[in-house]
Amino acid sequence: MLEELKKLVCEANRDLPKYGLVTFTWGNVSALDRECGYFVIKPSGVEYDKLTPEDMVVVDLNNKKVEGRYNPSSDTATHAELYKAFPEIGGIVHTHSTYATSWAQAGRSIPCYGTTHADYIYGEVPCVRCLFAEEIAEAYEENTGHLIVNEFKRLCKDPVSVPAVLCQNHGPFTWGKDAKDAVHNAVVLEEVARMAYLAECINHHIQPAPQELQDKHYYRKHGANAYYGQGEQ
Numbered sequence: 422m423l424e425e426l427k428k429l430v431c432e433a434n435r436d437l438p439k440y441g442l443v444t445f446t447w448g449n450v451s452a453l454d455r456e457c458g459y460f461v462i463k464p465s466g467v468e469y470d471k472l473t474p475e476d477m478v479v480v481d482l483n484n485k486k487v488e489g490r491y492n493p494s495s496d497t498a499t500h501a502e503l504y505k506a507f508p509e510i511g512g513i514v515h516t517h518s519t520y521a522t523s524w525a526q527a528g529r530s531i532p533c534y535g536t537t538h539a540d541y542i543y544g545e546v547p548c549v550r551c552l553f554a555e556e557i558a559e560a561y562e563e564n565t566g567h568l569i570v571n572e573f574k575r576l577c578k579d580p581v582s583v584p585a586v587l588c589q590n591h592g593p594f595t596w597g598k599d600a601k602d603a604v605h606n607a608v609v610l611e612e613v614a615r616m617a618y619l620a621e622c623i624n625h626h627i628q629p630a631p632q633e634l635q636d637k638h639y640y641r642k643h644g645a646n647a648y649y650g651q652g653e654q
């Protein structure tokens with residue numbers, strides 16, 4: 422089942438090492454078919470260069486395996502919570518990419534210091550707190566998803582204009598309309614995290630980019646008045 426989606430998800434997972442976002446098996450990509458309510462995700466702990474579309478695992482939104490010979494990614498329950506709460510998204514990526522993970526380990530949200538960030542992400546990339554001991558013991562991956570969703574609600578962040586989050590002491594999740602878009606956002610996040618880190622090293626008193634500049638760049642590329650590029654082709 423979902424043969425086309427398996428191909429896309431396999432390719433998206435294989436793109437993670439290509440873009441330098443993962444070491445060994447430290448990341449995963451999934452994509453959801455909203456019509457049937459199943460999503461396709463990488464099998465846990467299988468090396469990227471060995472992955473084939475047939476190796477992908479199909480699961481439902483209650484984390485029950487529907488098809489596949491392997492165990493699904495250990496982060497499956499986090500993906501499911503994000504899909505259930507964010508109806509606009511169709512693909513999710515988790516990695517341990519170096520710079521984004523370093524901000525997450527430091528427990529810091531990434532401020533918007535420039536237009537590279539503002540072109541893709543509206544405002545700072547939030548860093549959600551580490552889970553409490555009982556949340557870790559009880560249902561770690563599911564609770565990671567709940568925490569992200571609750572923090573987005575509390576901060577009034579919308580998952581379309583902020584397609585990324587950092588989980589303190591863990592790492593980043595990004596998402597998008599499909600698996601490819603979610604990988605694109607993971608690449609953007611890593612670059613933005615690297616630039617923000619270097620900018621803070623160069624200038625310890627750096628301030629976020631002016632709001633007007635952030636707005637101009639974000640809305641050049643998004644929304645009804647966007648004018649970047651060649652439009653829908």
Ligand SMILES: O=C(CO)[C@@H](O)[C@@H](O)COP(=O)(O)O
Pocket residue numbers: 446447448449463464465466467493494495496515
């Ligand atoms: O966060 C971690 C490990 O700390 C996992 O996301 C990462 O190793 C990927 O695991 P899976 O191979 O997807 O089960």
